[in-house]
Amino acid sequence: METATEGQKLEFKNFENKPTALVAGGAGFLGSYLCEALIAQGFNVLCVDNLARSSKKNIEKLLSFPNFFFWEEDINRAGFTISPNVKITHIFHLASVEEYLSSNNLSLETLLVNSIGTKNLLDVAVQKKAKFIFVSSSEVFRGAFSQKNLSIYFGKEAGTTHLTFGEAKRFSETLAAEYFNKFDLPVVIVRIKDPYGPKMNLSSDNIVSKSISQAIKGKIEIIGDGLRVANPTFVTDIIFGIVKAAIKGEKGEIFNLISRERCTERALAEHLKKLFGGVEVVYKEQKELDLPESPLILDDAQGKLNWDPKVPLDDGLVQTVNFYKVGGTENKEEKNVPSNPIVPPVELTGKKGFDKNFLRNLFLGAILVLFLWATAVPIITSAASYYLGNKNFNSALEELKQDKTDNAVAHAEKAENFYKRSQESLQNISWLLTATNLKGTLQQTSNYLFLAETLSRAVNFESKSIGNINDASSADGEKLKEDLKKAIENITEADKNIDVASTISIDARKLPAFLNKDYQTLQEKRQTLESLSETINSNLESTQ
The missing domain is CATH 3.40.50.720 (NAD(P)-binding Rossmann-like Domain)
Structure with missing residues (x-):
């Protein structure tokens, strides 16, 4: 201890x-x-x-x-x-x-x-x-x-x-x-x-985990009336x-x-049946009384x-x-993975008097190449992904303002994925940044990329919501109700991501110099998204 x-x-x-x-x-x-x-x-x-x-x-x-x-x-x-x-x-x-x-x-x-x-x-x-x-x-x-x-x-x-x-x-x-x-x-x-x-x-x-567990196996058993x-x-x-x-x-x-x-066990089973496909729902006689709700x-x-x-x-x-x-699992035993790869011994053969200096230089050269590969590639990948994330994010935001919602959704999804990839590549060199006393920079850069990823999701959902509203403008009856319902659900998701973005703590002083200006621009874009969200919510309220 x-x-x-x-x-x-x-x-x-x-x-x-x-x-x-x-x-x-x-x-x-x-x-x-x-x-x-x-x-x-x-x-x-x-x-x-x-x-x-x-x-x-x-x-x-x-x-x-x-x-x-x-x-x-x-x-x-x-x-x-x-x-x-x-x-x-x-x-x-x-x-x-x-x-x-x-x-x-x-x-x-x-x-x-x-x-x-x-x-x-x-x-x-x-x-x-x-x-x-x-x-x-x-x-x-x-x-x-x-x-x-x-x-x-x-x-x-x-x-x-x-x-x-x-x-x-x-x-x-x-x-x-x-x-x-x-x-x-x-x-x-x-x-x-x-x-x-x-x-x-x-x-x-509990009802939810038990139903999902059984749905994965293809058969949901409901004891009693499912109520x-x-x-x-x-x-x-x-x-x-x-x-x-x-x-x-x-x-x-x-x-x-x-x-x-609220959701009954029966309704939950039907939801899962639609989502998984090919799931059988079976009702069995209840032999014991449930505890009261x-x-x-x-x-x-x-x-x-x-x-x-x-x-x-x-x-x-x-x-x-x-x-x-996609293979998510719970509580599986973790296998013991050796810290260093186990490599079978290699026997060197050759003429007597082989140049040992050559072997040493070859070994050092191989180490240098591996080091450069382990550091340069993640840095380049992270930077390239960040650039592409910015490019798609900016395109998505402009298309959102112009009501080009389908294009905005596509670019927003690409931006989110590129920002995620940039974060993953950055984490691959966390050992190097830690060793060079740049922990603070690593943390703040990771937070910045997470902020950009979150705002990309907000653009995605706002674009979908506007698309739903546009569809509703030419619909009537049940189709109108369905489009408006989807619009409300999507703007709710957008608001949630904007709320999360507002809670992400970033110390701009510890960001790399080239990100300082980008950070200020990103905050302005967050405010733009907040304003757009208010407009969308206002329009939806007027339809109620």
Whole structure:
């Protein structure tokens, strides 16, 4: 422990002026998205995870960021603490946040993480005077029904893990409240329900993950009439709410980050059947009664945080399904990859007295060529991709202003892909920039490219929305309604990307000189997109 925390202290020195977040469960589904969001917000992030039910693959893209640190550790361990030299401003507790996994062992772990683990994190929060954000679940509302279901605590019925999870979260909330009362600890609680999205854990027993898991296998089995209700909430909406609660939430507040969009198990199966194609939906007799639906409180976050889910269910399912269609996996064991390639020995043959200097020069020359290849190629690729991204972005924006929506969409998609490619190439030389004390430049350039990528998506969705409005102008009846609905959905997505762009923190002083002017221009383009969005929204409101 001491070695790990001392190492973290040395790395954090260059970022002491930034807020520092400890994310427990940071390599999990929700935790990995939260780490990405906090990095984009300019936080230092210490990700703590024992990898029992998560995967390091979820955070592999973050490992090269200079202000991201991964620590494989169990928060349940006796004596868990953080070195006094490491400054922590926020603690996010997302360990065991994914709902009621079916394994009995994981049910026990759920209780331990939400008791011992929570206490350990609360003690660290008191020591560091850090804000404590606990991610809970709507399952706590089931407490009113627990007295009617005590008989199944010692059974093997499916409801047992539901009760385990709900009671564990209720205990954690109560424990956090006691620390709030006793130590005046700034505690904020957020509750979620039915989270879903790419990288979700398909072993979870909630309606959404179970249905997607079965759809992948080609057969969805529905027990009973299929009228169980879910409130699927897309992962990025949840994360946006958690970050808002951490920054704007007052101590002692509770926020329910739950979508108002309800969906029955039957309707969800039909959605997935259309998306996957060739999926069979089978109904089976229900032999056991379900636990009663828990009551929900949905107004706190909307009022206090001005939070509302932006991603409609159809769009979220498309993104999730596409992730698994192209081979996305969850919780696979990571294979041990040797740090150096294993090369079979090569036997040199030749005449006696072979010139050793020639061999040495040949070897040094080969190393030089490899070094130039490893550095020059990524730099050239990143620069070329950035140039092409700018070219397509500018074309898309001009075409958007001229109502050439189809061309604008095509160029915006190309711009987004080129900016992504530029970021990937830049990360390939992160080791070189780190070694030459250019970590800050690397971070700010990555943030800049992410900003450009996000604004490209905004142009894409605004162009689609205007195209839908143009189509609606010559339509009537159901076609008119459908076009206007699509226009609203697309401008909502555009607004979401503009909102994300406004939260990306960039220190222009650390950008390469040639990007400084481009950064100012990009900010002006963001303002242009905001203005266009307001006009589009105004036009759509007039049609209502």
